Amino acid sequence: MAELISFGVDGALHVPEEPVIPFIEGDGIGVDIWPAAKSVLDAAAAKRGNKVAWKEVLAGQKAFDETGSWLPDETVETFRTHLIGIKGPLTTPIGGGMRSLNVALRQILDLYVCLRPVRWFTGVPSPVLHPELVDMVIFRENTEDIYAGLEVEAFTPEAAKLSEFLRAEMGWEIREGSGIGIKPISEFGSKRLIRASIKYALEHGRPSVTMVHKGNIQKFTEGAFRNWGYDLVREEFADVAVGWDECGGKPGDKLLVKDAIADITLQQVLTRPTDFDVIATTNLNGDYLSDALAAQVGGIGIAPGGNINYVSGHGIFEATHGTAPKYAGQDKVNPGSLLLSGVMMFEHLGWADAAADIVAALEATIADKVVTYDFARLMEGATEVKCSEFASAIVDKL
Ligand code: NAP
Numbered sequence: 001m002a003e004l005i006s007f008g009v010d011g012a013l014h015v016p017e018e019p020v021i022p023f024i025e026g027d028g029i030g031v032d033i034w035p036a037a038k039s040v041l042d043a044a045a046a047k048r049g050n051k052v053a054w055k056e057v058l059a060g061q062k063a064f065d066e067t068g069s070w071l072p073d074e075t076v077e078t079f080r081t082h083l084i085g086i087k088g089p090l091t092t093p094i095g096g097g098m099r100s101l102n103v104a105l106r107q108i109l110d111l112y113v114c115l116r117p118v119r120w121f122t123g124v125p126s127p128v129l130h131p132e133l134v135d136m137v138i139f140r141e142n143t144e145d146i147y148a149g150l151e152v153e154a155f156t157p158e159a160a161k162l163s164e165f166l167r168a169e170m171g172w173e174i175r176e177g178s179g180i181g182i183k184p185i186s187e188f189g190s191k192r193l194i195r196a197s198i199k200y201a202l203e204h205g206r207p208s209v210t211m212v213h214k215g216n217i218q219k220f221t222e223g224a225f226r227n228w229g230y231d232l233v234r235e236e237f238a239d240v241a242v243g244w245d246e247c248g249g250k251p252g253d254k255l256l257v258k259d260a261i262a263d264i265t266l267q268q269v270l271t272r273p274t275d276f277d278v279i280a281t282t283n284l285n286g287d288y289l290s291d292a293l294a295a296q297v298g299g300i301g302i303a304p305g306g307n308i309n310y311v312s313g314h315g316i317f318e319a320t321h322g323t324a325p326k327y328a329g330q331d332k333v334n335p336g337s338l339l340l341s342g343v344m345m346f347e348h349l350g351w352a353d354a355a356a357d358i359v360a361a362l363e364a365t366i367a368d369k370v371v372t373y374d375f376a377r378l379m380e381g382a383t384e385v386k387c388s389e390f391a392s393a394i395v396d397k398l
Pocket of ligand 1: 088092322336337374
C-alpha cells in the first residue's frame with residue numbers, strides 16, 4: 001500500500017515499502033529524461049522488493065500552461081508534506097519578477113544544503129588524465145552569501161544613499177558610479193552546513209572535510225565561516241573529529257576537518273585531487289567548484305544534485321543541467337543527471353543496494369560504449385543510442 005515517508009523525532013526518515021514520492025517532470029527535455037530515468041529507478045526498486053508510488057506535481061511551463069502559475073502552492077505543499085521529491089529541469093521565466101523556480105523551491109523549504117557528489121564513472125570521456133582520482137562530495141551552502149545578497153545599481157538613488165551611509169557612518173569612501181553588493185554569512189547558517197558535512201563524512205567513513213572559503217580577503221564573512229567551522233568541531237564533535245588548527249594535520253583516528261582558500265582549491269582539485277574528500281563551502285565558491293569538478297570527471301551532462309534540509313527531513317533531488325530546449329522531445333539527450341539524482345535519492349532513503357545496482361549497470365552500459373550523442377561524440381567506436389534506449393540498456397544490465 002502506498003504510504004507517505006515520515007521524519008521521526010530520532011531525526012531519521014522512515015520509508016515505507018511503497019513510498020509516495022512527488023516528481024516534477026521538468027520542461028524542455030524533461031519529457032525525454034524523466035520517463036527514461038523513472039524506468040531505471042522502478043526496475044532497481046522492484047529488484048529489492050520495493051515500489052515507488054510516483055505522484056506528479058506541476059512547476060515551470062507545464063504548470064503555467066495548466067494553472068496560470070509557474071509554481072503552484074499545491075506543488076510546494078506536496079513537497080512539504082511528502083518530504084522527499086525529485087525534479088527535472090525548469091524553464092526560468094524571463095521578466096515578470098519571478099526568480100528562478102529552483103531557487104524559489106530551495107528558499108521556501110529552507111533546503112540549506114546543495115549536495116553535489118562528484119566522481120568518475122568508468123568509461124566516461126574526461127579532459128583530465130586521472131579522473132578516477134576524483135571522488136568528492138560538495139556541501140554548498142544554499143541560503144546565504146550571494147543567494148541572500150543585496151545589490152544596488154551604479155548611478156541610482158539607492159546606490160547614492162548606500163554610499164553616503166557607508167561614507168558617513170563607516171568612513172568608507174566609495175568611488176562615484178559604483179554598483180554595490182552586500183552579502184551575509186551567519187554563524188547559524190555556517191554551522192548547520194558544516195555540521196551536515198561532518199555528519200555525512202562520519203557516516204560514510206570519509207577521511208576529511210575541507211572548508212573552502214576566501215577568508216584571506218573577506219575575513220568577517222568567508223573567514224568567519226572557517227572559524228565557526230573549527231569552533232563547531234570543538235563544541236560538538238571533539239570525540240570523533242579534530243580541526244587542523246588543533247592537530248596540524250595529524251588527526252590520529254579522528255575525522256580531519258581542515259580548510260583551504262578557494263583559489264588554491266581550484267588549482268589543487270586538479271593537481272592533487274586525492275587531498276580532497278568532503279568539501280563544505282559557501283554559496284558562490286560552491287557554485288564554481290561544483291561545475292569545475294563536474295567537468296573534470298566528464299560529467300557536466302550527468303552531474304546529479306540534491307537540495308536537503310537535514311533538520312526538517314526535506315529533500316529535493318534534481319538534474320543539474322537546464323532544459324536544453326533545442327533537443328526537447330527528440331528522445332536524444334542523456335538521462336544520466338536525473339537518473340543519478342534518483343540514485344542519490346535512493347541512497348538518502350536508505351536504499352543503498354538499489355543505488356549501487358544502478359551505478360554498476362550504468363557503468364557497464366558505458367563500458368560497452370552504448371551511449372547517448374553527448375558521450376558518443378567524445379568516444380571512439382561508440383554506439384549512439386536514444387535517451388530511452390540508453391535507459392533500456394541500463395535496465396537490461398540490472
Ligand atoms: P542547458 O539547458 O543546460 O543546455 C546547455 C547545453 O548543455 C545543451 O545545449 C547541451 O549541449 C548540454 N546538455 C544539457 N542537458 C543535457 C543532457 N541531458 N544530455 C546531454 N547534453 C545536455 O542550459 P541553457 O541552454 O543555458 O538553459 C536552458 C534553460 O534551462 C533556461 O531557461 C535556464 O534558465 C534553464 N535552466 C534550468 C536549470 C534547472 O532547472 N536546474 C539549470 C540551468 C538552466 P550541446 O549543445 O553541446 O549538445
